[in-house]
Amino acid sequence: METSQLSIPSLLFTFIFLLLLFKILWNSRKSRAHKLPPGPWNLPIVGSMHHLAGELLHRRLHRLAMTFGPILRFKLGEINFISITSPELAREILKTHDKIFACRPPLMSSTYILYNNSSLVFSPCGKYWSELRKLCAMNLFTNKRIKGFGQIRQEASRNLVERIRAAEGTLPVSMSELFLEVAYLTIAKAAFGKDGSSVHQKSFFTACKEFFKLAGGFHLQEFFPSLGFLGDFTGLKARMKGIHKLFDAIMNEVIEMHQSRTVNEGDPDEDLLDVMLRLQREGALDIPLNMDSIKAVVLDLFLGGTETTAIIWEWIMTELIRHPDIMKKAQLEVRNAVNGKTIVEESDVHTLPYLNMIIKESLRLHPPGPFIVPRYCQETCEVAGYTIPVGYRVIINAWSIMRNPKSWDEPESFRPERFEGNPFDIGVTNFDFLPFGGGRRICPGISFGITSLTNVLANILYHFDWKLPEGKKPEELDSDEILGLSLTRKNELWLVGTPYK
Numbered sequence: 001m002e003t004s005q006l007s008i009p010s011l012l013f014t015f016i017f018l019l020l021l022f023k024i025l026w027n028s029r030k031s032r033a034h035k036l037p038p039g040p041w042n043l044p045i046v047g048s049m050h051h052l053a054g055e056l057l058h059r060r061l062h063r064l065a066m067t068f069g070p071i072l073r074f075k076l077g078e079i080n081f082i083s084i085t086s087p088e089l090a091r092e093i094l095k096t097h098d099k100i101f102a103c104r105p106p107l108m109s110s111t112y113i114l115y116n117n118s119s120l121v122f123s124p125c126g127k128y129w130s131e132l133r134k135l136c137a138m139n140l141f142t143n144k145r146i147k148g149f150g151q152i153r154q155e156a157s158r159n160l161v162e163r164i165r166a167a168e169g170t171l172p173v174s175m176s177e178l179f180l181e182v183a184y185l186t187i188a189k190a191a192f193g194k195d196g197s198s199v200h201q202k203s204f205f206t207a208c209k210e211f212f213k214l215a216g217g218f219h220l221q222e223f224f225p226s227l228g229f230l231g232d233f234t235g236l237k238a239r240m241k242g243i244h245k246l247f248d249a250i251m252n253e254v255i256e257m258h259q260s261r262t263v264n265e266g267d268p269d270e271d272l273l274d275v276m277l278r279l280q281r282e283g284a285l286d287i288p289l290n291m292d293s294i295k296a297v298v299l300d301l302f303l304g305g306t307e308t309t310a311i312i313w314e315w316i317m318t319e320l321i322r323h324p325d326i327m328k329k330a331q332l333e334v335r336n337a338v339n340g341k342t343i344v345e346e347s348d349v350h351t352l353p354y355l356n357m358i359i360k361e362s363l364r365l366h367p368p369g370p371f372i373v374p375r376y377c378q379e380t381c382e383v384a385g386y387t388i389p390v391g392y393r394v395i396i397n398a399w400s401i402m403r404n405p406k407s408w409d410e411p412e413s414f415r416p417e418r419f420e421g422n423p424f425d426i427g428v429t430n431f432d433f434l435p436f437g438g439g440r441r442i443c444p445g446i447s448f449g450i451t452s453l454t455n456v457l458a459n460i461l462y463h464f465d466w467k468l469p470e471g472k473k474p475e476e477l478d479s480d481e482i483l484g485l486s487l488t489r490k491n492e493l494w495l496v497g498t499p500y501k
């Protein structure tokens, strides 16, 4: 009778518990030797999880910083984290010690979906990563190429305008859904070309959405890497491998299509996949660019450029609805620039300073990546008089930094005019304004993203007057957030667009 009470699962549980307890005691013995940053107290096994529950992580860490200061330490399961919430310390991490903190921590999604950490976003820094950065800077995101994608942006905007027009100025449309589709199609056409982007378009788009969900979700197994079997038990690993398989099969088809046609360097229909396949043939990089690397970089484009852009459009429209005077001013600027034409051309939207300020202010208040992308400490080092041991993950809370009252007047207000005179230039490393991160891992897609953002916004502001669905007042529009891979609106944004003129 007694032996039946000690079942195999309870023995296994006791064994795991003791194993983790031993590891915790061992690690805490070691950590006493360093002056570690302050932080909330930890429970065995779960670490600081109880301090972080009940509020979105960027907000909770922002508040904890008021107690512990701008550098604080916390623990989730087996993983140690450092949170940074001041521009001065962001400079230390992203500039002074840039090399030490330029690595990304290994994540399950990156291992199982992104070709065993072969993507640019998640590859550890080193020769492989720096060659991929070169590939971006010199081949994929040159000014000439981004300008060359003007046709794709125009088509995407035109399509969007038609979809909104179809609602005849009366029916509400889900801007959240439309924006995600536009962002996806822009990347798909730039990456795969017109024909390639239509191969299994729906499945690829669905897989991307599933990927955003999986990569951004809070998965307990990520915090207990020594218990790798958890991923098998919960089915998470299988889901990730399933998406990888789907992506891989579709990309194989698209690659085959590309290999069976001849496109020369500089041809107007040369897409980003063509460029990479050409560089592979020419052996132009200092690393062998194998097919897995190419596919992983293609996924980088979707991962880095789809959800981020769509979210910012959503937040911009949210803020403009809540601030009708700012909306009017932006529409006046666009309508003057377009000057009665039936379509908005890229050349019309180059100089829209007020719209540019609106984009910056929205990126400040609603950065799609509130923590930029986590970094990994490669070598024990000193920051602000504290030791950051090797292996700690560093998250820079850009959301909190861009609300720092020392840098920003009335930080919670939406005031595009604060950017008048351009004191915070996008892309220039400025540690008060970090929507695109900083240092050597700063976002390589800034120009691509900003040109898409501007084109679509100019079009929808030009062609429509905007309001909330019947009976809802601007001040009733919520700004509730949800934190996944990016910081999105919790509720879909439904708007009514009445055609202008």
Ligand code: HEM
Residues within 6 Å of the ligand: 120, 121, 122, 133, 187, 300, 301, 302, 304, 305, 306, 308, 309, 312, 367, 368, 369, 372, 373, 434, 435, 436, 437, 438, 439, 440, 441, 442, 443, 444, 445, 446, 448, 449, 450
């Ligand atoms: C509004 C749009 C965008 C925002 C707010 C944004 C933001 C960011 C941030 C915060 C990072 C992390 C930087 C760091 O660790 O310091 C990043 C990295 C990256 N972004 Fe973007 N991004 C945007 C658009 C794009 C686009 C359009 C692409 C490509 C088509 C792209 C591709 C990437 C890639 C490949 C990385 C990884 C760079 C590396 O690890 O070396 N992003 N982005």
